[in-house]
Amino acid sequence: MATLLMHECLERAADTFGDRVAIRSGDESWSFRELDNLSNSFGRHLAGQGVTLGDRVVLMMANRVEFVIAVHAIAKLGAAAVLLSPAWKAAEVRHAVDLTNPVHGVADGDASALLADVLKADHVTDLDDGSIDLFSLSRARLSVDGLLPGAESVLVFSSGTTGLPKAVRHTHDSMGHATADWCMVLGLGPNDRFQVATPPSHILGLLNLLAAVSAGACVRLHRRFDLDEVLHRIETDRMTLEMAVAPIALAMANHPRLEEYDLSSLRYIMWGATPVTVSVAEIVTKRTGVRWLPAYGASELPVITANPVQRPDAWRLDSAGLPPAGVSLRIADLDTGEILPSGEIGEIQVLSPSVMAGYLPEDATAEVMVEGWYRTGDVGWLEPEGWVHLTDRSKEMIKVSGFQVAPAEIEAVLHGHPAVLDCAVFGVADERAGEVPVAAVQLDPALPIADGEIQGIVMESLATYKRLHDVVIVDVIPRLPSGKVLRRVLRDEWMASHAEPGQDT
Numbered sequence: 001m002a003t004l005l006m007h008e009c010l011e012r013a014a015d016t017f018g019d020r021v022a023i024r025s026g027d028e029s030w031s032f033r034e035l036d037n038l039s040n041s042f043g044r045h046l047a048g049q050g051v052t053l054g055d056r057v058v059l060m061m062a063n064r065v066e067f068v069i070a071v072h073a074i075a076k077l078g079a080a081a082v083l084l085s086p087a088w089k090a091a092e093v094r095h096a097v098d099l100t101n102p103v104h105g106v107a108d109g110d111a112s113a114l115l116a117d118v119l120k121a122d123h124v125t126d127l128d129d130g131s132i133d134l135f136s137l138s139r140a141r142l143s144v145d146g147l148l149p150g151a152e153s154v155l156v157f158s159s160g161t162t163g164l165p166k167a168v169r170h171t172h173d174s175m176g177h178a179t180a181d182w183c184m185v186l187g188l189g190p191n192d193r194f195q196v197a198t199p200p201s202h203i204l205g206l207l208n209l210l211a212a213v214s215a216g217a218c219v220r221l222h223r224r225f226d227l228d229e230v231l232h233r234i235e236t237d238r239m240t241l242e243m244a245v246a247p248i249a250l251a252m253a254n255h256p257r258l259e260e261y262d263l264s265s266l267r268y269i270m271w272g273a274t275p276v277t278v279s280v281a282e283i284v285t286k287r288t289g290v291r292w293l294p295a296y297g298a299s300e301l302p303v304i305t306a307n308p309v310q311r312p313d314a315w316r317l318d319s320a321g322l323p324p325a326g327v328s329l330r331i332a333d334l335d336t337g338e339i340l341p342s343g344e345i346g347e348i349q350v351l352s353p354s355v356m357a358g359y360l361p362e363d364a365t366a367e368v369m370v371e372g373w374y375r376t377g378d379v380g381w382l383e384p385e386g387w388v389h390l391t392d393r394s395k396e397m398i399k400v401s402g403f404q405v406a407p408a409e410i411e412a413v414l415h416g417h418p419a420v421l422d423c424a425v426f427g428v429a430d431e432r433a434g435e436v437p438v439a440a441v442q443l444d445p446a447l448p449i450a451d452g453e454i455q456g457i458v459m460e461s462l463a464t465y466k467r468l469h470d471v472v473i474v475d476v477i478p479r480l481p482s483g484k485v486l487r488r489v490l491r492d493e494w495m496a497s498h499a500e501p502g503q504d505t
Contacts, residue, residue, distance in 0.1 A: 003172070003177055003180065005075065005147065005153075005172045006075040006172050007072045007073075007076045010039060010213050011036055011141065012214075013035075013213050016032075017031075018031065019031045020216065022035050022212070022216075023065050023218070023220075023221060024219070024220040024237070025065055025221040025222075030065055032216070036072075038069045038134055038139075039070075039072040040073070040139050040140060042073035042137075044138060045125070045132055045134065046074065046125075047077060051074070051079050051103060051104050052077065053078035053079065053144055053146060054079065055077075055103045056079060056081075056100050056101065056152070057079050057102055057103065057104045057106065058081075058102045058115060059071060059106050059200075060093075060107040061106065061200070062086055062224070063196060063200055064108070066127050071209075078147040078151065080154060080155060082102050082167070083156050083201040083206065084096055084111075085199055085201045086107075086108070086110075086111045086199070088114075089114075092165070093115060095165070096157060096167070097118045097119060099361065102119070103123065104119070104123050104125070105124040105125070106125045107124060107127065108126070108127040108128050112126040112128065147172075149173040150171050150172075150173055152169055152171055153171055153175050154170050154175060154206065155168060155169050156168050156201065156202070158299055166359045166360065166364050168203075168356050168359060169360065170356055174353065174354050174357065175354070177352070178207060178302040178303050179214050181303035182208075182303050183211045183215045184324055185306035185309060185324050186211065186270065187309035188217055192217040193218045193220070193240050194208070194239055195219065195233055195234075195239060195243075196219055196220070197224075197230060198245065202299075203297070204243070204245075204272055204302075207302050208243060220237060220239075225248070227251050227252065230242075231252075231255075232261065234261065235262045239266060240265060240267050241266060241267050241269070241270065242268075243269070244269050245272060245483030246271075246273065246280075246479070247479055247483050248483075249281065250277070250421070253280045258284075261288075263290050266290045268293040268315075269290055270293045271294045271295070272295050273484060274485075276292065276294050276320075277415050278317045278412065280415065292317060293309060294307050294316070294317065295307070295320060296388065298374075298376055300374055301374050303327070304323060304348075304388075305320045305321040305322055305324075305327075305329070306320070306321040306322070306324070307319070307320075307321040308321065320389075320390055322387060326353060327350065327352040327354075328350070328351040328352070329348060329349070329350055330348075330351075330382075331345070331347065331348060331380070331382055332347045332349050333346050334347055334379070334397075342382045342383060343381060343382075344381060345391060346379065346381070347375060347377065347378070348376045348378045348379070349370065349376065355374050379397060390408070391408060396426070396427075398425075398426075399427075399434050400433050400434065401432075401433045405465065407426060409462065410466060411423050411424065411425050413461045414439060414454065414458070418444070420442070420443060420444075421442045423442065423477065424439070424440050424487060424490055426490050426494075427491070428470075428495065437467075438470045438471070438472065439458075440471075440474045440494075441472070441474065442475065442476060442477055443473060454468065470494070472490075472494060478490065
């Protein structure tokens with residue numbers, strides 16, 4: 001199936017939906033036609049800065065309409081957008097720039113000065129300095145010769161939970177298929193309204209914005225996440241769907257006044273980025289009446305599975321769903337790579353036209369690709385009908401006396417305790433067992449809990465070899481913006497606190 005170039009989706013939306021509102025932010029709004037016009041003008045600004053076919057341009061900014069304008073403007077020039085988190089520090093930015101070799105950057109806030117130090121000031125467009133007058137530039141559509149579907153369109157960065165982040169290279173073709181898949185699995189159409197609070201530098205934030213444009217849906221942008229504002233806008237804008245990652249879901253479940261908001265316009269809340277915490281999801285549904293639509297993807301392959309949106313009677317919290325048309329899944333043995341039958345646990349591998357073109361550095365690509373199949377690094381199993389079950393990350397599995405222990409399994413038990421607000425399980429070295437599980441737990445100070453109670457519920461619920469070696473009470477569980485737990489941070493802190501005097505940790 002032929003896909004549109006990334007910017008052609010915006011142009012089609014401008015022609016089809018014209019003056020319908022595409023984006024809201026605060027009290028302002030922009031139509032599809034205005035977005036396309038401003039993208040043409042911004043493209044001319046970037047061309048004046050020397051950006052041309054095949055170049056790369058850094059985008060490092062908050063959730064704002066200029067991101068949508070700029071990412072399409074870059075595509076119109078035949079260049080590729082390199083998406084950096086505005087939360088990154090100097091060393092992270094320098095690593096990303098050295099890896100991708102961009103010719104220009106677009107930024108706001110503190111990121112402008114940070115990027116200017118790395119790229120040089122005259123190679124950075126500061127969105128906040130008032131120097132750009134897009135209305136003085138032509139809004140006529142840009143066209144570029146020689147741009148092919150296989151050309152780079154965007155580069156996002158892997159989470160970097162182990163080692164330095166890698167740049168994930170996507171083409172117009174791969175992002176076109178991902179966008180079409182996302183529209184399909186969300187059931188997204190021109191009458192939908194939703195909001196984006198996830199960073200646009202993250203694949204989920206980017207994909208939501210591209211899908212909204214493609215489907216003609218209206219998006220409300222939030223520069224920063226504020227749960228009360230998000231809930232308020234569901235009510236006032238009559239949002240039809242909502243996006244959530246684990247921290248947002250947890251915040252909703254713990255919100256003291258959740259019932260005061262009218263969320264009845266929602267068809268569902270999508271849970272992505274991490275496996276569903278069933279107890280948290282059930283609390284939100286019980287308090288609001290809104291159900292969850294679990295989905296599963298990765299930066300390297302954005303849409304892997306989702307619960308069938310057109311069949312609410314089939315939605316499940318214990319599964320991330322079924323692959324969309326054109327996407328295939330298989331399970332491989334963690335040690336041998338042998339393909340396993342349904343029901344057997346191993347690494348989830350995916351075949352899809354939305355898979356990345358590869359990593360930077362290039363030599364890292366071979367580690368995750370097997371004859372076109374993407375090795376997710378996620379551990380799970382498939383039902384005969386294709387429903388996928390995620391159990392853990394292969395690199396996070398804890399090997400206790402030869403047994404594989406999934407942190408997520410223990411975490412599910414801990415989340416079932418009313419005093420546990422959040423938790424994370426990680427493995428530490430052990431002389432006898434090889435590794436043993438340790439839990440970091442955030443507790444509700446209003447609910448008493450006895451010594452040994454946390455270890456006790458795990459012992460009652462799971463096999464003996466899954467028992468907790470230690471429990472650490474923490475103020476907060478460290479997570480990436482996507483919701484993924486930074487287990488390495490917790491492990492390093494635990495090891496440092498348990499190191500003997502003079503021992504190198």
